[in-house]
Amino acid sequence: MVTHVVFWALAVVAVLAGAAVFIVDSMARASYSLALSFVAVGLQVLLMQQHYVGVVTILMMVMEMAVMAVYMVMFMGMNPALMPMSMVHDNRAALAVSGGVFVLLAAGILLVPWPARRGSPPTDVTAALGEELMGPKMLVMSAVGVVMAVTVVAGVVLAAHRTRYDRFGDDLRRRRADDPQPGGVGR
Amino acid sequence: MILQTVLLVAAALFSVGLYGALSQQVVVMVMMGLELMLNGLILAGAAFWWYLAPVPSGQVLLLVVIAAMTVEMTVGFAVATHLHRVRRTDLTDQAADLSG
Numbered sequence: 001m002v003t004h005v006v007f008w009a010l011a012v013v014a015v016l017a018g019a020a021v022f023i024v025d026s027m028a029r030a031s032y033s034l035a036l037s038f039v040a041v042g043l044q045v046l047l048m049q050q051h052y053v054g055v056v057t058i059l060m061m062v063m064e065m066a067v068m069a070v071y072m073v074m075f076m077g078m079n080p081a082l083m084p085m086s087m088v089h090d091n092r093a094a095l096a097v098s099g100g101v102f103v104l105l106a107a108g109i110l111l112v113p114w115p116a117r118r119g120s121p122p123t124d125v126t127a128a129l130g131e132e133l134m135g136p137k138m139l140v141m142s143a144v145g146v147v148m149a150v151t152v153v154a155g156v157v158l159a160a161h162r163t164r165y166d167r168f169g170d171d172l173r174r175r176r177a178d179d180p181q182p183g184g185v186g187r
Numbered sequence: 188m189i190l191q192t193v194l195l196v197a198a199a200l201f202s203v204g205l206y207g208a209l210s211q212q213v214v215v216m217v218m219m220g221l222e223l224m225l226n227g228l229i230l231a232g233a234a235f236w237w238y239l240a241p242v243p244s245g246q247v248l249l250l251v252v253i254a255a256m257t258v259e260m261t262v263g264f265a266v267a268t269h270l271h272r273v274r275r276t277d278l279t280d281q282a283a284d285l286s287g
Binding site: 018027031038044049050053064101102133154158 | 192193195198199202203204209210211213215216220226229230233240241246250253261262267269278280
């Protein structure tokens, strides 16, 4: 009974906080609302005995919102907690599409004859997940690791102010690097 | 708390996120919409695992979704940084060179 009450309370918090992201009038409040929604979902995942995934979700999203706050201070040139903003386009179409998607999903959820549960959860879910990752699913996590590494490189290349093309020319044949501050090994 | 109720909550989160991803003009707000959609996916995946097939391999899928969220955030911030540097803007409407 307590689990049901907690689940519904978290569900209300998750959905309302998620909606608040696009209702509140500052990006700082939107970030905090999104973090709250993720924390509520993480706690719901914990209710379903998936401790590792739940804790990772909460920790990751809290950190991400911290990064987002730094980002806003860096680039938006305003006090994000105080400056109201409302920048939307195609509001009615977006409402119609999202409402339609929800109705479609809800119809599927309620009409599909869901199968009965097969098997039972392991005694120690986190340990079983670890053994799975270190065993049969190692290829999956290896692929994820490569994708993460590529993402880091892509992020740096996109965000870097000066690249090797700025320094050595479009064909990379300039003999001396065009650096604002000369120096370095051999130069 | 049954599978259908958890999935309905997940569908609500997904739809709210979809609204944000479609309607917002600021790149960071679009990213927030996408993350809210992935938030719904995480909840739905956890519910499928718990109510249908609670075997360890199912949780690996959730970790992949979380990894996808990380990639989305990283590339999104990098693109927004580049956009801000090149055009001094953070609005999607001013980065529509490839649309149409």
